[in-house]
Amino acid sequence: xxxxxxxxxxxxxxxxxxxxxxxxxxxxxxxxxxxxxxxxxxxxxxxxxxxxxxxxxxxxxxxxxxxxxxxxxxxxxxxxxxxxxxxxxxxxxxxxxxxxxxxxxxxxxxxxxxxxxxxxxxxxxxxxxxxxxxxxxxxxxxxxxxxxxxxxxxxxxxxxxxxxxxxxxxxxxxxxxxxxxxxxxxxxxxxxxxxxxxxxxxxxxxxxxxxxxxxxxxxxxxxxxxxxxxxxxxxxxxxxxxxxxxxxxxxxxxxxxxxxxxxxxxxxxxxxxxxxxxxxxxxxx
Ligand code: SAM
Numbered sequence: 331x332x333x334x335x336x337x338x339x340x341x342x343x344x345x346x347x348x349x350x351x352x353x354x355x356x357x358x359x360x361x362x363x364x365x366x367x368x369x370x371x372x373x374x375x376x377x378x379x380x381x382x383x384x385x386x387x388x389x390x391x392x393x394x395x396x397x398x399x400x401x402x403x404x405x406x407x408x409x410x411x412x413x414x415x416x417x418x419x420x421x422x423x424x425x426x427x428x429x430x431x432x433x434x435x436x437x438x439x440x441x442x443x444x445x446x447x448x449x450x451x452x453x454x455x456x457x458x459x460x461x462x463x464x465x466x467x468x469x470x471x472x473x474x475x476x477x478x479x480x481x482x483x484x485x486x487x488x489x490x491x492x493x494x495x496x497x498x499x500x501x502x503x504x505x506x507x508x509x510x511x512x513x514x515x516x517x518x519x520x521x522x523x524x525x526x527x528x529x530x531x532x533x534x535x536x537x538x539x540x541x542x543x544x545x546x547x548x549x550x551x552x553x554x555x556x557x558x559x560x561x562x563x564x565x566x567x568x569x570x571x572x573x574x575x576x577x578x579x580x581x582x583x584x585x586x587x588x589x590x591x592x593x594x595x596x597x598x599x600x601x602x603x604x605x606x607x608x609x610x611x612x613x614x615x
Contacts, residue, residue, distance in 0.1 A: 335398040336423045344389050345526075348416045352527050356410050357455025359525035360388050366524055367395040373517050373535060374451045374481035377401040381444040385435045385452040385462065388413055390420045392453055397424045404428050405444045407435045435462060440469055440476055448476070453483040456529065460488055460504055463538075470511050470540055471550045480512070480538040489516050489534035501595050502564065503557040506602050510545050510553065512538040546603035552613070553606035560594035560602070567591045575609060582608050 341362045344350070352358035361367050370392060371377070378400040387393040387406040390413075396404045397420070404427060406417065414432060421428035431443065436458060440448060454462060463482070470476050484492070487500075493514040494500035508514055517535040522528040559574035569590035572579035583590050586604035588597065 335394065338394060338420070338423060341389055341391050344416050344419075348389070348412065350389050350410075350412055350416065353410065355457075357386075357457040357459075358388060358410070359453075359456075359527060359529050361391045361453055361524060362526055363524060364391060364394060366520070367392040368398075370453070370481065370483070370535060371395040371399050371451060373537070374399075374449060375479060375537075377449060380447045380449050380478060381405060383407070383440060383444055383448055383450045383452075385450070386455050387417055387430070389416050392451065393417070393420060393428065396451060397427050401449075403444070405431060407431045407433065407438060407443065409434050436465060440466065441473060446475065447478050449478045450480040450482065452481075456485050456488070459484050460491075463492070464504065464507060467507050467511055468550070471544075474540065474543075477540060479540070481517075481535065482538065483520070483533050483535050485529070486519060486532040486534045489536045492536055492538070496596050496598050498595065503561045506557050506599050507553070508538060509599050510548065510603065512540050514538050544603075546600040548603035548606040549610040552610040553602060556602055556605045556609055557594075560597070564594050567593055568597075572605075576612065582612065585612075 352360060379402055382396045382401040382404045384393055384396060384404060384406040387408050393404060393406055406428065408417065408430060411432060414430060417430045421430065490500040491502055491504050492508050493516050494505045515537050517537055520533045520535065522532060555575050560568060560571050563571040567590065568583055568588065569579050572582060576582045580590055582605065585608040588601050588605060
C-alpha cells in the first residue's frame with residue numbers, strides 16, 4: 331500500500347519538525363513503521379467505497395496507510411492541536427481524501443462525522459480506549475447500521491476483556507456490553523517496541539463486527555444497570571450483588587431463569603439480557 335502513494339517525508343522528520351514529542355496525558359504512542367500500519371489497514375477488511383474514521387491520527391502514520399487504501403475518504407479526529415499542521419501537509423498530498431476534525435472523540439457522534447458506510451480504524455489512546463468503545467456501543471445500539479466494523483488497537487489486557495468468554499477473570503462488564511452488539515476477535519498482538527515511545531505492555535489489534543441483531547433483546551439502560559451491579563461485586567453471588575438494583579433480587583433472578591448462586595463471571599451475555607428485560611418490566615409496574 332505504502333509504495334503506491336506520493337513521496338512523503340519520514341515520520342520521524344515530521345515529528346521533529348512539528349515538535350510532536352509524545353504526551354502521556356493523551357495516550358500518545360506512535361507507530362512509525364509503515365509496513366505495520368499497512369498491515370493494520372489490511373486487517374480492517376474491505377474499505378472500497380467506505381469512509382474510514384480514524385481516532386487520534388497523531389503524526390499520521392496509520393493515516394498514510396488509510397489514505398493509500400481503497401477507502402473513499404478518511405476522517406481523522408485529533409485532540410492534540412500540535413498535530414494539525416502535520417496532518418494538513420498530509421492532506422495536501424492526497425487532495426480531497428482527508429478531513430481532519432479537531433476535538434475530543436469522546437464527545438463526537440460517528441454518524442455526524444461521516445456519511446455511511448463507515449469503518450473505524452484506530453490505534454486508540456489507551457487512557458480513554460474503553461470509554462470510547464463503550465460510547466460507540468451506545469451509538470451502535472441506537473443505530474444498528476452505524477458502522478461496518480471497528481479495527482482497534484488496545485492494550486492486550488483490555489483486548490482480552492473485550493473478547494473474553496464467560497468463565498474467567500477477563501470476562502466483565504465491557505465483555506457483555508460489547509459482545510451483546512458485536513462479534514469480538516483479537517487479530518494479532520504488537521510488541522511494545524513497535525511504538526514510539528514504547529508502552530509498558532503488549533498491544534492487540536481487535537476486530538469488532540456489529541451483529542445483524544443484538545445477541546438477545548434487552549433495554550440498554552437496564553443492561554447497563556445489571557452489569558454495573560453484578561460486576562461491581564464480581565466475587566459475590568448474584569442474589570447479593572443485585573440488591574443494588576432491586577429490593578427483590580431472588581424474584582428478579584427467578585423471572586430471568588438465572589440461579590441465585592450464580593456469579594457474574596460465569597453468566598453468558600444472553601442471561602444478562604434476560605435479567606435486563608426482567609428488571610425493565612419490573613420498573614414499568
Ligand atoms: N494514530 C497514531 C499512530 O498510530 O501513530 C497515534 C496513536 S496514539 C496511541 C493516540 C492518539 O489519539 C494521539 O494522537 C492522541 O493525541 C489522540 N487522542 C488522545 N485522546 C483523544 C481524544 N479524546 N480524542 C481524539 N484524539 C485523542
